[in-house]
Amino acid sequence: MSAELAHADxxxxxxxxxxxxxxxxxxxxxxxxxxxxxxxxxxAMWAFxxxxxxxxxxxxxTYFFYHGKSLAGPLPQxxxxxxxxxxxxxxxxMSSLTMxxxxxxxxxxxxxxxxxxxxxxxxxxxxxxxxxVYEFSHFVHMGxxxxxxxxxxxxYVMTGFHGGHVTxxxxxxxMLALLIHQGKLNTQRLPVSVEVAGLYWHFVxxxxxxxxxxxxxxxxxx
Amino acid sequence: MASVADFAQAQQPVYHMERPAKxxxxxxxxxxxxxxIGILYGTAGLIYLLIGGLEALLFRLQLMKPDQNLFVGDTYxxxxxxxxxxxxxxxVMPLIAAFSNYFVPLLIGAxxxxxxxxxxxxxxxFLFGSLILNASILFAEFPAAGWTGYAPLTSRGAHPGMAIxxxxxxxxxxxxxxxxxxxxxxxxxxxxxxxGMTLMRVPVxxxxxxxxxxxxAFSFPPVAVGLILLAFDRSFGTVFYQVxxxxxxxxxxxxFWLFGHPxxxxxxxxxxxxxxxxxxxxxxxxxxxQHAVIFxxxxxxxxxxxxxxxxxxxxxxxxxxxAVFAATTAVIAIPTGVKxxxxxxxxxxxxxxxPVPMMFAISFIxxxxxxxxxxxxHANAPLDLxxxxxxxxxxxFHYVLVGGALQGLFAGLYFYFPxxxxxxxxxxxxxxxxxxxLIGSNLTFWPMHDLGNRGMPRRIYTYPADAGWNDDNYIxxxxxxxxxxxxxxxxxxLLTSLKNGxxxxxxxxxxxxxxxxxxxxxxxxxxxxxxVVFSERPxxxxxxxxGLEIPVPSQPEQIHMPxxxxxxxxxSTGALMVxxxxxxxxxxxxxxxxxLAGGVVIIGSVYAWVSEPV
Numbered sequence: 072m073s074a075e076l077a078h079a080d081x082x083x084x085x086x087x088x089x090x091x092x093x094x095x096x097x098x099x100x101x102x103x104x105x106x107x108x109x110x111x112x113x114x115a116m117w118a119f120x121x122x123x124x125x126x127x128x129x130x131x132x133t134y135f136f137y138h139g140k141s142l143a144g145p146l147p148q149x150x151x152x153x154x155x156x157x158x159x160x161x162x163x164x165m166s167s168l169t170m171x172x173x174x175x176x177x178x179x180x181x182x183x184x185x186x187x188x189x190x191x192x193x194x195x196x197x198x199x200x201x202x203x204v205y206e207f208s209h210f211v212h213m214g215x216x217x218x219x220x221x222x223x224x225x226x227y228v229m230t231g232f233h234g235g236h237v238t239x240x241x242x243x244x245x246m247l248a249l250l251i252h253q254g255k256l257n258t259q260r261l262p263v264s265v266e267v268a269g270l271y272w273h274f275v276x277x278x279x280x281x282x283x284x285x286x287x288x289x290x291x292x293x
Numbered sequence: 294m295a296s297v298a299d300f301a302q303a304q305q306p307v308y309h310m311e312r313p314a315k316x317x318x319x320x321x322x323x324x325x326x327x328x329x330i331g332i333l334y335g336t337a338g339l340i341y342l343l344i345g346g347l348e349a350l351l352f353r354l355q356l357m358k359p360d361q362n363l364f365v366g367d368t369y370x371x372x373x374x375x376x377x378x379x380x381x382x383x384x385v386m387p388l389i390a391a392f393s394n395y396f397v398p399l400l401i402g403a404x405x406x407x408x409x410x411x412x413x414x415x416x417x418x419f420l421f422g423s424l425i426l427n428a429s430i431l432f433a434e435f436p437a438a439g440w441t442g443y444a445p446l447t448s449r450g451a452h453p454g455m456a457i458x459x460x461x462x463x464x465x466x467x468x469x470x471x472x473x474x475x476x477x478x479x480x481x482x483x484x485x486x487x488x489g490m491t492l493m494r495v496p497v498x499x500x501x502x503x504x505x506x507x508x509x510a511f512s513f514p515p516v517a518v519g520l521i522l523l524a525f526d527r528s529f530g531t532v533f534y535q536v537x538x539x540x541x542x543x544x545x546x547x548x549f550w551l552f553g554h555p556x557x558x559x560x561x562x563x564x565x566x567x568x569x570x571x572x573x574x575x576x577x578x579x580x581x582x583q584h585a586v587i588f589x590x591x592x593x594x595x596x597x598x599x600x601x602x603x604x605x606x607x608x609x610x611x612x613x614x615x616a617v618f619a620a621t622t623a624v625i626a627i628p629t630g631v632k633x634x635x636x637x638x639x640x641x642x643x644x645x646x647x648p649v650p651m652m653f654a655i656s657f658i659x660x661x662x663x664x665x666x667x668x669x670x671h672a673n674a675p676l677d678l679x680x681x682x683x684x685x686x687x688x689x690f691h692y693v694l695v696g697g698a699l700q701g702l703f704a705g706l707y708f709y710f711p712x713x714x715x716x717x718x719x720x721x722x723x724x725x726x727x728x729x730x731l732i733g734s735n736l737t738f739w740p741m742h743d744l745g746n747r748g749m750p751r752r753i754y755t756y757p758a759d760a761g762w763n764d765d766n767y768i769x770x771x772x773x774x775x776x777x778x779x780x781x782x783x784x785x786x787l788l789t790s791l792k793n794g795x796x797x798x799x800x801x802x803x804x805x806x807x808x809x810x811x812x813x814x815x816x817x818x819x820x821x822x823x824x825v826v827f828s829e830r831p832x833x834x835x836x837x838x839x840g841l842e843i844p845v846p847s848q849p850e851q852i853h854m855p856x857x858x859x860x861x862x863x864x865s866t867g868a869l870m871v872x873x874x875x876x877x878x879x880x881x882x883x884x885x886x887x888x889l890a891g892g893v894v895i896i897g898s899v900y901a902w903v904s905e906p907v
Contacts, residue, residue: 126515256903
């Protein structure tokens with residue numbers, strides 16, 4: 072989707088041409104420019120992330136709506152391994168660092184370094200997804216199937232959709248790195264393209280921080 | 294004195310497209326022009342309005358007399374479910390999308406929406422969703438769990454067939470379409486306003502559209518989650534709504550109504566916007582308290598997220614939740630009242646004329662007020678316990694949605710038809726439509742208050758002759774015949790006016806806002822030059838206020854317009870494949886491969902999309 076930004080802004084830009092010289096005959100002096108100051112694609116990403124907040128809010132809300140109501144085991148304390156999940160959480164947090172570095176590199180016009188940081192970010196994200204696949208199969212092995220209990224259903228669907236978002240992010244970042252490499256995107260708008268991908272990536276990270284804190288860690292507070 | 298003819302004298306602009314537009318059918322498949330997409334939405338909405346109306350006609354025939362056997366059991370339930378689902382999601386919402394697509398860019402002086410290809414993607418996803426929603430009829434089966442789809446009525450146990458699968462799949466695609474459109478139009482309205490059009494100068498219709506785009510973007514995710522959980526329950530054996538596993542039916546109700554109540558405002562606010570545009574034009578006065586109308590709309594949008602529990606007073610949420618939702622529901626009546634008094638203030642002392650759009654706009658006010666008054670009664674939780682699930686509720690929301698939302702959209706249709714087609718609609722046929730529809734809707738929905746108070750529950754397919762409900766039901770069905778005749782007059786009017794209507798010109802109503810300075814129908818680039826705005830009534834000022842004319846440039850502008858694209862259709866097709874694979878997961882072996890292929894199609898087409906010059 073970094074896409075849209077590359078070209079669609081043209082519609083907005085077409086506004087600016089032309090009228091400057093023409094409103095000089097006795098009109099109120101100020102003609103406000105109503106551009107909010109955020110490029111279209113960035114504003115769109117913020118609105119979309121608001122929508123995503125409602126999406127993950129509903130999923131996490133569902134998890135807590137059903138928390139402690141499962142009729143059959145295993146329960147969260149039986150299966151969660153804070154050690155392993157801490158490692159994957161750390162990797163995901165580090166990917167936010169490399170993402171920020173990619174955004175910075177692009178702002179400085181350093182395409183190669185931006186491309187490389189994007190790829191490292193994608194790799195860290197993919198590793199996180201790998202950990203999740205391992206975690207899921209391990210849980211299933213311990214007798215926690217998708218249909219076992221309210222806990223298993225809510226847990227798998229909530230974290231699964233988060234993992235899905237990370238996967239989409241990995242594909243997006245890889246695609247972006249590829250497009251930067253090929254030089255197919257409008258150079259002028261590349262910094263915004265990378266920044267918008269970064270917004271998405273940080274958001275997905277923050278969602279994980281919420282899930283890790285409230286779903287995993289709180290389980291062990293007595 | 295300046296006039297609208299000035300704009301015809303502007304230099305023809307030079308516009309540039311990366312690829313020349315296609316023609317014929319291919320043009321309609323690949324277009325990214327907001328006007329054409331608006332026409333597509335509008336046509337689909339009108340067709341589904343006829344289908345939804347036919348479904349209502351059928352089950353009203355069943356209810357006309359006691360102890361009838363025309364449509365019984367799940368056939369009746371299916372008709373009711375599909376009537377409501379069709380009217381809300383496939384008739385009123387696309388008609389709103391038609392107005393927002395066609396007129397938001399024109400109202401704010403823009404050349405297209407912020408993301409034209411994403412707009413085309415929304416349209417195709419809507420189209421595919423609507424087709425899937427109706428596809429279960431191919432298997433001689435209707436989804437029959439009510440439009441609210443309460444769990445566990447939608448479970449495999451209660452509905453083993455495929456119908457509910459098509460229902461959730463269709464609605465999920467519609468949710469995606471609406472969320473994407475919401476994001477797109479938020480950006481459009483905030484970022485693409487013409488020079489000088491500050492937020493307080495944005496026309497009220499565009500303002501109400503802005504509010505509902507936020508509602509669409511933020512209220513659809515909860516129901517999408519509810520539908521996804523339902524899909525997982527039905528296809529993959531999760532236990533979200535399985536009561537025997539500890540599942541709580543209230544989960545669905547919360548997720549559904551957290552969407553469902555903002556959705557009510559999605560349906561009504563655009564009509565309020567349309568009425569706020571029409572009343573000033575035919576009263577020859579500015580809108581009374583424009584800022585109050587705008588801010589009350591925003592307030593309704595905000596508080597709309599905090600009232601969903603009033604649909605659940607009987608579900609046993611507890612006294613604290615009941616009290617809070619009762620209070621928020623009562624509060625939301627205040628901004629609604631502000632709007633009603635502003636409309637009355639606009640009419641007061643005006644030089645009123647009564648062409649068809651004005652007739653619909655004026656009748657909107659009392660009809661909506663009746664629905665609003667019976668609605669605020671439901672803020673009273675103890676009273677609501679008596680009225681819940683009775684025909685009183687049916688009467689309430691039909692006054693709001695038919696007398697309110699639909700009449701507002703009809704007003705907009707008659708008002709804007711000249712702009713869209715360049716021709717006027719027949720006033721005579723329009724008046725026939727208006728009177729038949731107004732009388733019909735009151736005949737149908739007024740007796741339902743009485744039926745509800747006499748204890749007739751919703752969603753029953755017949756009733757005994759001695760229940761005391763015979764007369765009201767008979768009258769209600771007679772009313773449906775009036776409404777049907779009115780709608781037929783509308784259809785005939787639309788089809789004949791398209792060819793034979795009087796030529797409209799740029800500004801047939803002597804109106805106030807920017808869309809009327811364009812040609813009718815507007816050309817691809819909408820405005821020959823970028824209009825500069827000095828007040829909330831730019832065209833009125835141009836015509837009547839010395840020194841506030843919109844400056845017409847002598848030099849032609851250089852304009853870049855987006856080119857046609859196949860990519861939105863491809864991405865939507867990928868989404869369709871994903872959903873089809875998931876909904877048939879339990880009945881067709883290896884169908885998940887279709888979903889997987891759909892995912893590949895999406896990724897491939899997104900790559901092609903971003904690499905394509907526009």
